[in-house]
Amino acid sequence: MTHRLLCSALWAGVALVPLGAAATEGGMGRPITGQQVNSNAGIVPPTPGLALTLASINFNGDIEGSRRVSIGRVVSAGMEASVSYNIANLSYVWDTGPGQWNFASAIGLPVQYTKVTIDASSTLRPGLSNTDSGTQFADVLINPIVAGYHFSETEHMALSLPIYAPTGAYDPNRLANAGQNTWTFSPTIAYTHLLKGGGEFTALAAFDFYTRNTDTDYKNAAVFRIDAMWTTAVAPQWRLGLVGGWIEQLGNDSGPTAEKLNGFKGRSVGLGPIVTWTGKIGPLPAAFSARWVHDMDAQNRPKGNGVTVSLTLPIM
Numbered sequence: 001m002t003h004r005l006l007c008s009a010l011w012a013g014v015a016l017v018p019l020g021a022a023a024t025e026g027g028m029g030r031p032i033t034g035q036q037v038n039s040n041a042g043i044v045p046p047t048p049g050l051a052l053t054l055a056s057i058n059f060n061g062d063i064e065g066s067r068r069v070s071i072g073r074v075v076s077a078g079m080e081a082s083v084s085y086n087i088a089n090l091s092y093v094w095d096t097g098p099g100q101w102n103f104a105s106a107i108g109l110p111v112q113y114t115k116v117t118i119d120a121s122s123t124l125r126p127g128l129s130n131t132d133s134g135t136q137f138a139d140v141l142i143n144p145i146v147a148g149y150h151f152s153e154t155e156h157m158a159l160s161l162p163i164y165a166p167t168g169a170y171d172p173n174r175l176a177n178a179g180q181n182t183w184t185f186s187p188t189i190a191y192t193h194l195l196k197g198g199g200e201f202t203a204l205a206a207f208d209f210y211t212r213n214t215d216t217d218y219k220n221a222a223v224f225r226i227d228a229m230w231t232t233a234v235a236p237q238w239r240l241g242l243v244g245g246w247i248e249q250l251g252n253d254s255g256p257t258a259e260k261l262n263g264f265k266g267r268s269v270g271l272g273p274i275v276t277w278t279g280k281i282g283p284l285p286a287a288f289s290a291r292w293v294h295d296m297d298a299q300n301r302p303k304g305n306g307v308t309v310s311l312t313l314p315i316m
Contacts, residue, residue: 030139030164030184030208032059032083032306033270034245034293037204037227042156042192044102044148048095050316057085061295061304081302084113085138102148108141112168112178136169136178154194162186162206172215182220183211198233199241218258221251221265229274237279243291244271266300287312 035057062080091106115133146160163186168179188206195201204227210220224247231241245268252263272293279286289310295303 030180030186031223031225031247032057032085032293033247033268033295033298034227034243034272034291035306035308036206036225036245037190037202037229037243038310039200039202039229039231039239039276039287039289040156040192041190041202041204042148042158043150044104044146044156044158045093046096046098046102048093049314050090050092051312051314053087053089053091053310053312055087055089055308055310057083057306057308059083059085059302059304059306061298061302063300063302079119079302080117081304082113082115086111086113087138087141089141091143100150102150104143104146104148106141106143106146108143110138110141110168110178112136112138114176114178116175118175130175132175134169134174134176134178137167138178139164139166139168139180139184156192156194158188158190158192160188160190162188170215172213180210181213181215185209195232199231199239201228201230203228212255216255216257218255219253221249221253221263224248224250231274231276237277239276241274242271243274243293245269245293264300266298268295268298268301268303270295270306281313284313 060082087108087110089106089108091104093102093104096102113133113135115131117131119130142163142165143160144163146158148156148158150156164180164182164184166179166181166183168177170177170179170181172181186206186208188204190202190204192200192202206225208223208225210222212219225245227243227245229241229243231239234240247269248267249265252258252265253261254263258264270293272291274289274291276290277288289308291308293306293308295305297303
């Protein structure tokens with residue numbers, strides 16, 4: 001394989017982070033529009049090793065007061081949300097040789113700052129403030145196996161099943177929760193086409209399947225999402241491009257509260273710029289990425305802006 005593909009081992013740490021929607025309980029599901037796809041997401045390189053990715057997603061948005069939303073045991077008329085989701089992700093590429101198939105695994109440990117303000121609430125929260133905030137551990141992300149297939153030196157595919165475990169802080173009486181109190185299973189396929197001159201086209205599609213929240217008897221319907229990015233080289237170490245996302249809920253949410261909200265089915269579409277850099281920090285190779293995605297349309301979820309920055313370093 002080419003030197004360029006071998007160097008993508010560094011990017012494997014980024015590619016294995018499905019960065020933490022259609023309408024779900026709380027107004028936002030786990031993904032944020034346009035933040036899930038990463039450079040070389042379709043490539044599991046043949047070079048074995050362990051990499052650390054530090055990533056931060058910051059989102060600010062609101063649901064207008066004319067729409068109701070379920071937040072824990074509260075039904076609110078409108079909401080504003082600010083989220084800073086910060087994750088340390090360890091990914092390991094297994095030593096399976098330079099064949100057409102290669103394999104990797106990953107685990108992510110997130111901490112999240114959340115601030116939620118609601119306009120009005122039901123009588124289930126009498127006498128309490130309509131603003132809540134906190135910094136808490138979020139749900140652990142496990143990616144047991146990522147199977148990568150190399151069609152050629154320029155075309156690649158990766159199959160995976162990321163799993164969110166309900167390990168984060170959750171209290172149904174709070175407005176701001178980092179955990180969601182549900183298991184989420186996300187079968188995912190990613191495709192990467194390396195372009196001449198150093199750019200790429202990468203797309204990622206997934207389904208999110210949520211278990212029922214046993215504290216509120218709320219069941220999120222399945223969500224389909226697809227993100228894509230295109231970049232071109234603008235300098236030896238820099239690439240600039242566009243990234244976008246479309247997320248669509250496939251059915252109505254269920255449960256007593258969801259029925260009051262007419263199923264709370266939603267979607268979102270976003271687009272924005274992305275910049276990536278590969279080089280060295282001291283003696284270590286490193287990879288950096290930054291993006292801004294604006295929600296051009298959103299239904300039954302906060303409409304706003306998401307900014308993500310990430311840094312990947314090999315540690316073994």
